[in-house]
Amino acid sequence: MMEQSKWKMFQQHLMTGISYMIPVIVAAGIILGIGIMGGQLMNFDPWSADLLKNGTHIEKLFTWLTQEAGAGMMGLMFPVFAAFVAYSVADKLGLAPGFIGGYLAKEMGSGFLGAIVIGIFAGYVVKYMNEHWKFKRSFRPVKTMFLIPVLSSIAVIIASYYIVGPIGLVAIKGITAFIELIGGAGNVALAAVIGGSMAFDLGGPVNKTALALSMQLNTDTGANAWVPAMIGAVIPPIGIGLATIIDKLVVKRAVFDAHLKADGMPCFLLGFMGVSEGAIPFAIRDPLFMIPLNVISSATGAAIAALFGTSAVTGVPAAIWGWPLASNPIGWVIAVLVGSLIVCFGAIFRAQYLMKKTEKQEALDTNKESVVS
Structure with a gap:
């Protein structure tokens, strides 16, 4: 029964992250679609780096919509997800390390799975610090405004560097080898x-x-x-x-x-x-x-x-x-x-x-x- 309760709690944390992530995906997807469709209708490649600098005004607009606005917004998906998973675990104090962890999951290539792990990790690190570190009332702002955000973010960065990032790279190498092996069939x-x-x-x-x-x-x-x-x-x-x-x-x-x-x-x-x-x-x-x-x-x-x-x-x-x-x-x-x-x-x-x-x-x-x- 306890395991089932923990699993439901885990699901709830994930669903909180997803509920905040979905609007970002929807907006980014539509903007990407507008940019790509505009390029197709006007017969140019909206992913061209050269057009972003040297194209006509209309080419620059749709290329910018695709490469900068749409793709950039889509890149927010993992930071937003991890941040609000951490928020679900630890309330507002979890947001800063969650955003940092989600950004690192994106940059280090561990993607959605990495964002899940680091979001949960960030949330529980913050929750532990907030519940177990006792301060006098006059010093509580130091704990909530400085110590917890800084130290939890450092913990997230270290975990990302030594654990989450490498796991993502191993997964990528494994699937790469598997696909290349099957390719000859x-x-x-x-x-x-x-x-x-x-x-x-x-x-x-x-x-x-x-x-x-x-x-x-x-x-x-x-x-x-x-x-x-x-x-x-x-x-x-x-x-x-x-x-x-x-x-x-x-x-x-x-x-x-x-x-x-x-x-x-x-x-x-x-x-x-x-x-x-x-x-x-x-x-x-x-x-x-x-x-x-x-x-x-x-x-x-x-x-x-x-x-x-x-x-x-x-x-x-x-x-x-x-x-x-x-x-x-x-x-x-x-x-x-x-x-x-x-x-x-x-x-x-x-x-x-x-x-x-x-x-x-x-x-x-x-x-x-x-x-x-």
């Missing part, structure tokens, strides 16, 4: 591995490593690796977003709570804009089921695209306006449709099962209370 196998890797941690180090490798393989070797990466990124958010919309049609009742319902439509829309992070709240709620489901669905979709021979030059976006730019775009559509439906129905029936299990347990607890009384 053919386009379909390679596509499945890249697509599944993109869905594993939804913007984390595995996702970023798979994206970098797909770019290198697509550009340098001619392997069909870019489209599988783009498909693998969008299947989880589209599928889980759709699940929250049609659950009543499938099982005759709402099986997602109000918070997940509210996250569902933004998640669905972000998926069509090529942003996978909207699916994170759903993966966090039930990671042992949802992470394998996301991986299998994205791997399946990516393999289908490879079977259809759907390919594209590196840089074609995962967003829906990028699909027509691929060779055989109908293969892209079918791949996303099949993969998203796997996620959708898997998530709905899993949520229904968990809801029935909870209701059954509540009924048993009610009966026990009635017998005791």
